[in-house]
Amino acid sequence: MVLHSTRWLALSYFTYFFSYGIFLPFWSVWLAGVGLPPETIGLLLGAGLIARFLGSLLLAPRVTDPSRLVFALRILALLTLLFAVAFWFGQTSAWLLIVMVGFNLFFSPLVPLTDALAGTWQKQITMDYGRVRLWGSLAFVIGSAMTGKLVSLFSYQAILVLLSIGVASMLIGMMLRPSVMPQGEARHNEGAGWPAWKKLVLGSWRFLACVTLLQGAHAAYYGFSAIYWQGAGYSASVVGYLWSLGVVAEIVIFALSNKLFRNWSARDLLLLSGVTGILRWSLMAYTTDLPWLIAAQILHCGSFTVCHLAAMRYISAREGNEVIRLQAVYSAVAMGGGIAIMTMFSGYLYQHMQGGVFWIMALVAVPALLIRPRPISYCVNTQ
DSSP states (O other): OEEOHHHHHHHHHHHHHHHHHHHHHHHHHHHHHTTOOHHHHHHHHHHHHHHHHHIIIIIGGGOOOGGGHHHHHHHHHHHHHHHHHHGGGOOSHHHHHHHHHHHHHHHTTHHHHHHHHHHHHHHHSOOOHHHHHHHHHHHHHHHHHHHHHHHHHHOTHHHHHHHHHHHHHHHHHHHSEESSOOOOOOOOSSSOSHHHHHHHHHHTHHHHHHHHHHHHTTHHHHHHHHHHHHHTTOOHHHHHHHHHHHHHHHHHHHHHHHHHSTTOOHHHHHHHHHHHHHHHHHHHHHOOOHHHHHHHHHTHIIIIIIHHHHHHHHHHTSOTTHHHHHHHHHHHIIIIIHHHHHHHHHHHHHHHHGGGHHHHHHHHHHHHHHSOOOOHHHHSOOO
């Protein structure tokens, strides 16, 4: 069966983020359901995020030939499914640690490689990336809302069932043939050695530190908000709706970003994201009343989405092959390693502080306001 390439890409985003909408909000609930304490859950989630860091940093850049992107995505989807199935075969901490690492190692490179495929196809065919990417955010809403409802009806075991179905659907979709295969040649010797990486990281340290703090402040939310809200008396379905609300706010900002932030610099966007994040985490620490939780979830469009838009604006201003390398570093450090470290700390803090952990997340975001990168004109390599 052959699908138009834009539909193939939309299906890939949809099935990936449907699976991620199950895994991200509810995996801590599944781990708690099999009898693990919060401290161990934090360590397992943190180990998984470190694996995401390594997958994005080490595996994604290995694909240097755009024409091999579809094949690489299929292999990674197959390996992800194998590790998803492995969750069925044991529930000891040691076994879950191994499977968590393997699952995240191969699951994480799928997004940067799919984004790379989108960029390749944009040069070959007419495609509106924003409209295609929105299918991913929509799928996250559907996945989280459906999971919350089914957990309320059938217990935590529904989480693993849905995750297995979602990842299997992703592989099946990727096995279909796109109407236009990506074209390109392998890139070699484009300054990919250690000196080039070192120069890139040192030249962008303010940006990387800022986005790592702002994204890392989401660790307690990703890892423990579902458990925390259920402990406050909300059903799993309400938790799913709250998570979905955050992503709906994300979709709205993505769709309107060009109109809202056309003249904003990355530095200004990071300021808005930081202030929004501090307000959001303070609200979540202060109260679990539903109206305030709804407000906090709407603020996801600032704490996460605006930060991501700032990152894309900063990265796109780099020269040529620096864009690819900085994208890999951003995905690995800010979206992987930073959140991994904070998740490990969050597990310990949540066990002793419960909702007080969100005050700590608010404090984590404060230094980001002070170390924002200089105006973009000073950040662009002019060689």
